[in-house]
């Protein structure tokens with residue numbers, strides 16, 4: 001067996017149903033050597049290393065999801081995710097991307113409709129933590145722009161800023177899970193949230209922001225000029241105050257340097 | 259709202275490049291892992307150097323802040339797990355690029371990965387998978403090591419992996435395979451004593467003769483780690499978990515290797531069930547004591 005064929009077959013075996021390890025394909029078994037310790041025992045060490053290490057990684061990225069469904073459920077779900085979505089490259093900092101879509105089509109998770117959004121929220125937090133460092137736009141940089149040019153200016157969000165909208169109260173669900181207080185009840189009907197996930201002082205933080213403010217940030221991150229974004233938001237939210245929002249996000253250092 | 263601006267630590271980083279690293283004077287180092295980030299920076303430790311997996315620092319992010327702070331105090335070794343040097347496929351350009359960026363900034367004294375594979379087709383299996391020890395594997399591995407060395411403009415070290423599976427078609431023993439790869443590419447050998455011990459048990463061969471076979475002048479670093487004994491119906495298999503203290507037998511192998519090879523930078527690896535920093539540094543102290551004893555023996559011989 002050539003190296004390419006062995007590697008391809010071994011990979012398929014690792015991502016196959018666990019029962020297949022007990023009776024591996026004959027030609028692959030003949031290619032391997034076993035000795036005192038039988039082949040299935042040897043193969044299972046690899047299988048456990050692969051699935052175990054990736055499961056640990058997913059647990060670290062999705063603590064709220066795990067708290068909501070319990071460890072056993074999460075481990076079973078993680079294994080299905082891993083076998084269907086093995087990492088595509090040797091850098092795993094973003095591994096778990098796509099978990100939200102996976103959950104959306106994962107039948108056992110159907111009774112928890114908010115789980116997809118929680119997973120998306122946790123993906124944003126992980127991306128924010130690992131996002132590249134970039135410099136913020138400062139008030140001083142903005143001050144030197146002639147007022148007549150501001151309208152047409154395009155500014156963008158920093159790499160660690162993510163906007164999340166859900167019809168579920170994600171931060172209340174998070175608090176509920178992390179406090180682990182049995183006496184407390186969670187009201188899922190309290191309404192949705194507009195969130196900004198970002199990094200400050202090396203930690204990932206989350207802020208609940210206004211709907212108009214969310215819309216404005218979304219517009220400029222999609223490439224709209226300040227003027228276009230403002231016009232769009234004002235058409236929906238008459239009380240939107242661009243001065244306040246700009247001032248707030250200059251302080252939070254939400255925008256990327258020009 | 260006050261007019262004061264909030265100063266964030268991670269607004270603008272001006273990391274490195276750090277001065278080129280010399281080989282550490284103190285030979286023993288430990289892995290820098292997330293739970294110890296702050297303590298390592300705040301404690302005065304008798305350590306020669308720190309090791310990290312470059313993959314955790316690709317592309318920037320909060321981790322890099324800690325790495326930069328640590329690099330100001332310590333020499334660094336970048337020990338990769340993601341190049342998949344033993345794959346039939348060429349090394350991923352994206353991985354080389356991300357890795358080279360870190361080398362340029364952090365100026366490590368050693369750069370390494372393993373004589374194993376992880377990637378096949380569209381999947382990267384996140385484990386160090388075993389190679390048949392054949393001429394074909396050697397040629398493919400050599401091609402990938404050469405590509406990497408050319409891209410980095412420097413020599414790398416290739417580590418002997420822990421394996422749980424061997425192949426009927428093996429044309430040579432692993433120790434010979436390791437020597438050959440060094441001869442073919444000019445790379446160095448990263449000799450992991452725990453991996454040799456684990457392999458010797460799992461495949462039934464003599465760990466001491468493995469060390470005797472390795473060409474000493476290729477060895478640029480050594481690793482020490484803990485493993486577990488996993489009971490199965492058909493016997494005990496040793497699994498390289500990096501989750502325990504170094505076993506007594508592995509310390510004995512280390513002594514033998516230092517006598518045979520000489521003193522090279524030595525790493526204590528501990529990657530899961532990570533203990534408190536004191537325990538980890540205690541393992542490093544043991545390695546240092548072994549080196550000191552062997553150096554004293556050498557001086558006593560010289561005086562005779």
Ligand SMILES: [Fe+2]
Pocket residue numbers: 417450481527
């Ligand atoms: Fe190692």
